[in-house]
Amino acid sequence: MATGELPETHRALVQRVYAQPLQVETLPTPQPTPGSAVVKVLVANVIGYMKNIYNGARKYSYPTPLVAGTSAIGRVAAVGEDAVSLKPGQLVFFDCTIRGRDDPGAIILSGIADGSSEPSRKLMRDAWRDSTYAEYARAPLENCFPLNEALLCGSPSDGVGLGYDIARISYIAALLVPYGGLRDIRVEPGETVIVAPATGGFGGAAVLVALAMGARVIAMGRNTDVLAKLAGLSSTRVKTVKITGNQEEEVAALQRFGGPADAYFDISPREAQGATYFKSAILSLRHAGRVSYMGGFLEDVPIPLRLLMRKDIKLHGKWMYSPDDVRSLVKMVEIGLLDLSESRGLVTVMGEFPLERWEEAFDMAAKNAAVGQIALIRP
Incomplete structure (x- = not known):
């Protein structure tokens, strides 16, 4: 196991009983296992209908208790012993679409839905139950996509960067x-x-x-x-x-x-x-x-x-997208082919909320669900 300094505990937004209110709890910090990485979450997306997922109105199927969440931007904090390219400190996009390694048709959405089959339900129930509305999240290695921080966040005045902040990069998920x-x-x-x-x-x-x-x-x-x-x-x-x-x-x-x-x-x-x-x-x-x-x-x-x-x-x-799609789109953003800049006038960060203000984050996302409008949890 390759690690940075992982704290013994961390804070996370937990739902103990299906359709009941979420609550911030202190939990043991997840540890990396073979095939996984632990990511320090910087920002996690809030979908426009997130409120209706966790209050049961949409009747999505998922096991409880679980740590809520979805796709996120974070830094690798620790990796399992079989990781050969991901390194602690690296900026990554965590993709919420998790697939079974021995059955790619078993698909879950991290923190949201356990799919439509018994294999997918097992995948979420037994392996990947907890998501990203937390200070740290354990994720499959293949769901952590490296981001070229110099290109995305570097200063345009230096001639190499797009000048995006982390919040703006999170629009990749949409x-x-x-x-x-x-x-x-x-x-x-x-x-x-x-x-x-x-x-x-x-x-x-x-x-x-x-x-x-x-x-x-x-x-x-x-x-x-x-x-x-x-x-x-x-x-x-x-x-x-x-x-x-x-x-x-x-x-x-x-x-x-x-x-x-x-x-x-x-x-x-x-x-x-x-x-x-x-x-x-x-x-x-x-x-x-x-x-x-x-x-x-x-x-x-x-x-x-x-x-x-x-x-x-x-x-x-088509449901969601493939890992190749993620790699391809990230490249399009990194070279500026997909322009997320404020000057374009469409991509707007509506708000960033700590874990305790999750209800405000959900309401903000629901009221601002038009193109380019981003609401985020910042643990």
Whole structure:
């Protein structure tokens, strides 16, 4: 075991009983084991619906007691004896998507959900129950992605750095979700991608990612203020279409921007069940167009099956992203291809909260769930 100085105890945000209030506790500091690292957490993301995960409203399945949390930015504090590249002191992105090493289909979301199978439930219950709303967190080595601190945080005046602070870098977690879907359908430079809805946190992130991948974007949404912000990203590569609830109007509006689109990225919230735009976007695709479905509908949706068959449309389901996607997106951020700078006007740190103020953090995230808005726990 390679370690720095790990304290005997640390503070963590714990849920003892499912759907009951979280509480800050002093616990033994986790220790590295083979295949793992202990990370000193600097900032951990707060998802817009985090409050409804832990109060039971979303009915996510996970074991208790557990330390709450999700993806985070931290420094390696100690590593297991089989680590060959991670070193104490290194800045890393901890990815909350944990997979079984002997069954990659067993997938859990750290601190949030134990997946959909007995193997995934075992993975969370027996090995990776505790997450990142804590001063220290134990993580699989393969979920700790090194960050080039000199490039990301160095001063632009020195000619090598982007000048980001740690909080801003945490937006990687939001960008990764749509990147997984867009990369899965192999979006190419010059293609036109419909993003719907594009005004929420993940949908807005999809617009930024698609632009960085070289695509033109048609952003659909109801919030005209956010649509205007997205349109301001590029006068030539971002077009906006209002979601009206009228399928014919939506299809006509989509077709005005250069004819059939190449791809459609859907990240619908569960509240949008029955929305017209899902079918409108599919109807607006070219022959052999592609659909990436990453949305949260709880019930089945009507699909124009005959159209899919006649036009050779490919429908892809995608949950989260691959480790290769993480490495690729981190590189895009490090070289500035995905611009997180304040001057861009979209990525905003809304607040950073200590463990004791977790309720404020959850409320802040819920009230500010639009594109680029970040709420964080800083243990």
